Amino acid sequence: MSARDVLGATGRLRRDVPLAPLTTYRLGGPARYLVEAETEADLVAAAALASEERLPVFVLGRGSNVVVASAGFDGVVIRLGGGFSGRSIGSDGVVDAGGAVPLPLLARECARAGAGGLEFFVGIPGSVGGAVRMNAGCHGSNTAEWLITARVLSLQTGVAGDRSPGDLDLSYRHSNLADDDVVVSARFRSAATDPAAAEERIREITRWRKATQPGGTLNAGSVFKNPPGDAAGRLVDSVGLKGFRIGGVEVSSRHANFFVADAGAAPEDVHALVVAVRERVRAATGVELEPELRFVGVFE
Numbered sequence: 001m002s003a004r005d006v007l008g009a010t011g012r013l014r015r016d017v018p019l020a021p022l023t024t025y026r027l028g029g030p031a032r033y034l035v036e037a038e039t040e041a042d043l044v045a046a047a048a049l050a051s052e053e054r055l056p057v058f059v060l061g062r063g064s065n066v067v068v069a070s071a072g073f074d075g076v077v078i079r080l081g082g083g084f085s086g087r088s089i090g091s092d093g094v095v096d097a098g099g100a101v102p103l104p105l106l107a108r109e110c111a112r113a114g115a116g117g118l119e120f121f122v123g124i125p126g127s128v129g130g131a132v133r134m135n136a137g138c139h140g141s142n143t144a145e146w147l148i149t150a151r152v153l154s155l156q157t158g159v160a161g162d163r164s165p166g167d168l169d170l171s172y173r174h175s176n177l178a179d180d181d182v183v184v185s186a187r188f189r190s191a192a193t194d195p196a197a198a199e200e201r202i203r204e205i206t207r208w209r210k211a212t213q214p215g216g217t218l219n220a221g222s223v224f225k226n227p228p229g230d231a232a233g234r235l236v237d238s239v240g241l242k243g244f245r246i247g248g249v250e251v252s253s254r255h256a257n258f259f260v261a262d263a264g265a266a267p268e269d270v271h272a273l274v275v276a277v278r279e280r281v282r283a284a285t286g287v288e289l290e291p292e293l294r295f296v297g298v299f300e
């Protein structure tokens with residue numbers, strides 16, 4: 001029996017699945033295959049499918065840092081399903097969460113339980129797996145600071161094991177995870193806190209985000225990483241690019257490191273705008289901005 005038949009029999013494999021609804025930009029085409037994995041065995045089966053059909057794999061979290069090409073992704077997209085959504089907070093303050101757990105949910109549950117420190121996750125609309133991969137952070141904290149270990153399954157070998165922040169080489173928006181590594185769960189430390197204070201911090205972060213970011217729009221958060229000692233948004237603004245538009249996508253006039261798309265815009269316009277803004281900033285300031293967004297599929 002082929003891996004496709006094995007996965008097909010579980011109902012967790014679908015073909016030609018639109019990816020746009022699975023991303024915050026809501027743009028882009030379909031995946032040749034989408035596997036909604038519920039177990040580690042499903043992940044191994046998805047890897048076998050990719051290998052049998054000689055297709056690339058892409059692990060999609062909550063799609064809050066990606067842009068999918070119009071032609072979609074000609075490969076196997078893997079998403080973690082409800083089987084990876086468990087979470088628990090121990091009396092010792094150790095927090096265990098599946099790779100699919102939404103960060104804002106984890107932040108709120110931890111705050112309510114007095115497990116402080118992870119409040120910053122409330123402003124990041126990704127998953128635990130995506131946070132580890134990207135070393136997501138804000139408000140002076142980042143994932144590496146609170147992570148004890150992440151359980152990572154290699155789609156190449158089918159082997160899973162625990163990795164520390166050091167093993168993962170976590171630094172600013174960086175890990176050494178490859179496209180065929182899946183973060184299936186993570187263990188975090190926390191700091192005992194008065195729940196009321198933690199919940200107030202959550203409200204503060206939410207208010208700050210509403211005031212400074214283009215809420216309610218189609219975007220994928222920061223487009224560029226901040227260069228050392230500076231802010232990418234400040235640089236883009238300094239070159240006069242707020243409101244600069246290509247096709248259906250424009251540099252937000254609220255926050256110049258957010259590129260906001262019109263509904264139904266071409267994902268290639270996001271790419272073109274990234275290239276154009278990068279070039280203009282480089283020409284005017286000499287700073288080479290590095291994209292934080294991930295482009296999935298072929299962008300010419």
Ligand SMILES: Cc1cc2nc3c(=O)[nH]c(=O)nc-3n(C[C@H](O)[C@H](O)[C@H](O)COP(=O)(O)OP(=O)(O)OC[C@H]3O[C@@H](n4cnc5c(N)ncnc54)[C@H](O)[C@@H]3O)c2cc1C
Pocket residue numbers: 024058059060061062063064065066080099100123124125126127128129130131132133134135136137138177179181182183184219220221222294
């Ligand atoms: C409004 C808004 C605000 C944001 N603010 C912030 C912020 O303050 N700080 C910040 O750091 N980011 C921010 N982001 C970006 C984004 O939310 C983070 O990068 C987040 O960690 C991405 O998680 P995700 O699950 O959405 O991953 P995706 O966007 O789906 O994927 C991102 C990368 O992670 C990989 N990945 C996803 N899940 C897994 C997994 N289980 N195992 C292995 N790899 C995986 C993908 O392959 C891809 O390479 C913001 C985004 C938006 C839309």
